[in-house]
Amino acid sequence: xxxxxxxxxxxxxxxxxxxxxxxxxxxxxxxxxxxxxxxxxxxxxxxxxxxxxxxxxxxxxxxxxxxxxxxxxxxxxxxxxxxxxxxxxxxxxxxxxxxxxxxxxxxxxxxxxxxxxxxxxxxxxxxxxxxxxxxxxxxxxxxxxxxxxxxxxxxxxxxxxxxxxxxxxxxxxxxxxxxxxxxxxxxxxxxxxxxxxxxxxxxxxxxxxxxxxxxxxxxxxxxxxxxxxxxxxxxxxxxxxxxxxxxxxxxxxxxxxxxxxxxxxxxxxxxxxxxxxxxxxxxxxxxxxxxxxxxxxxxxxxxxxxxxxxxxxxxxxxxxxxxxxxxxxxxxxxxxxxxxxxxxxxxxxxxxxxxxxxxxxxxxxxxxxxxxxxxxxxxxxxxxxxxxxxxxxxxx
Numbered sequence: 001x002x003x004x005x006x007x008x009x010x011x012x013x014x015x016x017x018x019x020x021x022x023x024x025x026x027x028x029x030x031x032x033x034x035x036x037x038x039x040x041x042x043x044x045x046x047x048x049x050x051x052x053x054x055x056x057x058x059x060x061x062x063x064x065x066x067x068x069x070x071x072x073x074x075x076x077x078x079x080x081x082x083x084x085x086x087x088x089x090x091x092x093x094x095x096x097x098x099x100x101x102x103x104x105x106x107x108x109x110x111x112x113x114x115x116x117x118x119x120x121x122x123x124x125x126x127x128x129x130x131x132x133x134x135x136x137x138x139x140x141x142x143x144x145x146x147x148x149x150x151x152x153x154x155x156x157x158x159x160x161x162x163x164x165x166x167x168x169x170x171x172x173x174x175x176x177x178x179x180x181x182x183x184x185x186x187x188x189x190x191x192x193x194x195x196x197x198x199x200x201x202x203x204x205x206x207x208x209x210x211x212x213x214x215x216x217x218x219x220x221x222x223x224x225x226x227x228x229x230x231x232x233x234x235x236x237x238x239x240x241x242x243x244x245x246x247x248x249x250x251x252x253x254x255x256x257x258x259x260x261x262x263x264x265x266x267x268x269x270x271x272x273x274x275x276x277x278x279x280x281x282x283x284x285x286x287x288x289x290x291x292x293x294x295x296x297x298x299x300x301x302x303x304x305x306x307x308x309x310x311x312x313x314x315x316x317x318x319x320x321x322x323x324x325x326x327x328x329x330x331x332x333x334x335x336x337x338x339x340x341x342x343x344x345x346x347x348x349x350x351x352x353x354x355x356x357x358x359x360x361x362x363x364x365x366x367x368x369x370x371x372x373x374x375x376x377x378x379x380x381x382x383x384x385x386x387x388x389x390x391x392x393x394x395x396x
Contacts, residue, residue: 022390027065028382034089035376038346038360045101056090057106073124074113099145140194148172183228232279297350306348325391357386
């Protein structure tokens with residue numbers, strides 16, 4: 001079994017809009033809440049439930065268009081933050097779903113354990129302690145559903161510094177819901193996120209200079225889980241910051257990267273594709289400039305990249321950007337009964353049949369200027385269901 005770790009990367013933007021109304025449905029959560037980034041979207045195998053990691057974990061019924069918060073045993077409500085109604089804000093939640101859709105793993109940042117949620121009853125029959133770690137950055141279930149891989153770090157002393165940090169990956173047996181192995185990652189960086197292939201291989205990310213300063217060039221790491229060793233390093237052409245979604249599919253590693261994170265500026269961007277067999281970079285596809293971190297998903301020859309308020313369609317086979325489809329058309333305003341469209345898209349996921357894209361976005365109560373308006377104004381979480389076939393229309 002093998003494992004990869006990258007080094008934090010990039011984003012997307014395009015000025016040319018295209019496409020007709022591609023939205024099937026759109027729904028906002030009922031009340032204004034504290035601003036928080038959407039951390040993860042996971043779709044149930046039957047496509048009827050969308051699980052959302054935000055300020056806490058939520059389930060969205062894709063047929064009834066309703067939201068419900070998922071209660072958990074190990075929640076972190078000691079963030080010191082409050083929603084507009086005075087209720088405490090939970091630490092931002094991360095999620096992973098077993099392939100059969102029966103168990104959902106939920107972790108609130110800052111909590112002491114990962115919750116094992118029964119998706120039928122939305123109860124938490126047990127929790128998994130993360131005692132070897134002080135903080136969890138990401139986790140993912142293996143393709144066969146037998147293992148949960150948890151990435152995080154632990155500080156060796158009372159001083160929380162780069163020099164005192166040790167990074168670890170926990171291998172959890174999902175049948176017994178217990179930690180069966182702890183792997184130490186000998187790198188002074190942060191395991192940022194994980195992604196899985198259809199083989200027993202997982203991939204993650206390492207970030208250079210997490211405390212600030214210039215981004216230091218570091219490779220993406222391919223790690224053999226059984227041996228607990230780094231077996232390969234993958235280098236992008238420049239120091240970079242990685243998009244919050246990297247992708248592994250059919251023995252290839254897909255990465256969007258850019259160089260600069262200066263507020264208000266953007267940078268050169270590219271989609272790099274690596275072979276995991278020998279670590280060679282097979283191709284690069286130039287992308288439009290952008291200034292924030294998108295989500296992206298893969299379907300056959302197409303990659304959908306989420307922009308601020310649209311979806312960018314990339315033809316991997318022909319190495320080009322095909323179209324940029326605005327998913328918030330003016331005609332939607334009537335459906336939303338006067339509610340303005342979301343200000344930012346945050347994350348998206350594609351249905352198994354490739355027919356629907358589920359996009360999570362944030363609607364701000366008033367205009368917000370990032371980096372200047374602190375704290376941000378209250379927001380509403382919005383789920384938009386997009387017809388993926390219409391996005392691909394005329395592009396094939």
